[in-house]
Amino acid sequence: MPAFMEALKERRSYYGISKESTIPDEKIESLVKEAVLYTPSSFNSQSARAVVLFGANHDKLWDITTETLRQIVPADQFQATLDKMNSFKAGYGTVLFFEDNAVVEGLQKQFPSYADNFPIWSNQSNGMLQLVVWTALESEGLGASLQHYNPLIDDQVKAAWNIPSTWKLIAQMPFGKPVAQPGEKQFQPVDERVKVFG
Template sequence: MKTLEKSLFTALRERRSIYGISKESPISDQSIQEIIEETVKHTPSAFNNQTTRVVLLLGEQHNKLWDITTEVLKALVPTEQFSSTQEKMNGFRNGYGTVLFFEDQSVIDSFMKQFPSYQEHFPIWSQQTNGMHQLVIWTALEAEGLGVNLQHYNPLIDERVKAEWNLPENWKLTAQMPFGKPTASAGEKKFNPIQERIKVFK
């Protein structure tokens, strides 16, 4: 993985939802894997419980995910409305790969038992660390020239995904992140007044 030359805030500003993606990548598979490994190793979690699990799907494995998702949705979406759904699925399948994000429920349950005073918070903290992992990987992939977007077809595809890749039953799917070389730019992004979103007291 080459050293990212962009500053943190430049990378954050340029992190956008890119839906036009192709089956190309400006970086190697090894570099993509290293981004994920560094993220999973160094992203913080409550009590350092390290609940997030990540699966990287490339090539035919990536295609298979979106074929599965298409099959599941086809059984649920009315036929007359399915064409737009199929178009979305084709767009994701056109990408180079997909990152799947999970939370290990067995670890969460274990910490809930170890620290009963905080047990109601561990599921919330779990989602927070998963979101941090998503942001770091998204920003890093974008900084390396990839287009990325984030999807949530869980829990509809959960069982099929676990069965297809023989994943532990206690891994709970939280998000799917298709990526590839951008073929279109992001749309305009509007921002609410920052003064309404931040308060400073001195």
């Protein structure tokens, strides 16, 4: 089986991660940059953006998220939320995924017949980027999971890291060296999900 498919099969959601990495920061940065460069996008729009947070910046993201959620989760239910935030903060870093709405809106104006589709296509492309980064991290021995605390944290994230106003936050991917294995993955019958006609 090709190495890519092997890596894809190994990719899982890791919630038990540590403040250790299996590879240098420069390698992580390189993986993300290559993923951004080579993940396909409709009309070659290249609208995906990414921000990689290490160290205190990684911690700051999850502190922002924790305090944002503290304002909306009932106090008597907050401990479970806090535990979850602490598990993400316990990681080594986080990749933030964005779409540049300026690119999407430019394509909508340039090709009005497809205007309604460009936001959908940009999200599809971003999903591909997330999978590429996730699988690349997995192949280097790092565990990750995909989180979605947007739009609750959008404004604070933009302010904290001077993110352009046209960038829309799509997802957050905390990662680190795994310290706990994920549970067994359940699969629905593939023959009910794939049809082949020959």
